[in-house]
Amino acid sequence: MAEAAKRIAVIGTGIMGGPMALRLADAGFQVTVWNRTRDKADALSSRGIGIAGSAAEVAADADVVICMLSSGPVCEEVLLESGGVVAAMKPAAALVVMSSIPVETAVLIGERAVACGLAYSDAPVSGGEKGAQEGTLAIMAGGAEADVTALSGVFSCLGRVTHVGPAGSGALTKLANQLIVASTICAVAEALTLAERGGADPARVREALLGGFADSTVFRQHGLRMVTGDFRPGGPAKYQVKDTSTALAFAHSRGLRLPVGEEVDRLYQAMVDNGDGDLDHSGIILELRRMNETAKPTACA
Template identity: 45%
Template sequence: MSYPCISFIGIGLMGAPMAENLIAAGYPLTVWNRTAAKCAPFAERATIAASVEQAAKAADIVIVMLENGAAVEQVLVEQGLIANLAPGSVVIDMSSAPPTMARAHAALCAARDIGYLDAPVSGGTVGAAEAALSIMAGGDGDTLEQVRAVLETLGRVTHIGPVGAGQLAKLANQAIVGITIGAVSEALLLAAKGGADPVAVREALMGGFASSRILELHGQRMIDRNFEPGAPARIQLKDMRMILDEARNEQLTLPLAQRVHDEYLALSANGQGEADHSGLLLALEHINGVRLGEPSLPSRAQPRKD
């Protein structure tokens, strides 16, 4: 079986395990990262490109997994990734970026006879490591079928619609994630402040209508106070900002998204933008002067000093 040559751009928290899965599946891989040292673990198993241009020229398929739209624009356009791709190749942008940017990049690719998909993901670092990501693909159906086997190496693929639809689905996902993290934070703090055991509350809720993946995983993180980043709060803030920008473009008002955006903004302003996004609990504790799970929670008039 002949495998296409893949260049993977962005070896970060998500990109590294995704690249590992592609190598394990037998794909010839070239990797490039803005911080070159992050490519070092792949030196014996993949080609490390010295530049975006070199990565582009080595590829039948380019997968992009970068932190934000500005980074994607810099790599695809300013550093010339699209300009150095051969006709017939395919760009798969799996980053989270504005839908308008996806459409603009697709137009640049189409002008050079290059396929393009916006295919952001959900599932976090655990899903990336387990090849269990939910992949939301926007773009031409024939282009998706051309690279489906590659994407299925990384997770479950759903064709959402035309270019930009994948990014719209990701915004919908992040709205639900951010708002639900806020709801779980408030629910557990409310119960604990009244004297209930938050461990038992979470266990009881997991068996009822309020059960969710957020309650299961992030509720446990809150109880354990484990805020090591799987998905940093600053990234969730970026996503909430994109949700509100898209809402304004569509002349929509989203009060819950606005409120959660403001809470993540406060969390980042308090120097906790690198905490996991479940760390939104920390912002809620700060404004209430209390801490989840303490036997005797201090009053707001006497906030904690630490």
């Protein structure tokens, strides 16, 4: 069904959902969107994208509904409440939840969707705003393998998809991804803070480490943000701490302690508590500077 589908609804047109909707429209799909804040959706109308008045309205005639809302509770509210998206969707349509949500929420939405005769995939992404704009997202898809395969024509416009297991597996994989990303960003911030306080030029230190074992996409992109002071949100810190807290809650429910993740979560929570939650998550270096503001820099010996 999905290979031939022409009608796609995108629910949530923020930092990620907006560029994804544009890529789908540019690929020839008939795209209609809905966003809780109308002006974010209206900005897409000049590109031939339709704007719906409600989530149920945008879902009613769609062959594929993509949800890119901010959190698990918001997804539950919009998708599952009476008169919501799942109830409005036509039989055999596909619901794809690409938000970062708890595993339990992904499973619950999947159960409700399948009970209503819908295909379902929880398919969160990694790659940030740049990946959404360029169609290079890593898509981690849970659900029935046949349903994920049927959506290959949609997913290929957005990035590279991997089927990782049954419903909920996509959400679980994204939590693992977020622990890696958040921990790495914090390590990069610590390294550049160390370089700065030691009297070296952080930008030159970053340049020197490119291509070595410390190199990574996080080091390249977020290290550059740190040395240039560009903390415009691609991935806001408030969403990063939402994901690390969700990962830790799931780990604890399985009897696991994740000490590195716990410290990273504390750092990001402090960043949000200090009023920087809307900055990019690379802004964690600002929190490190606050923690060390009484220390005096010393030049290299």
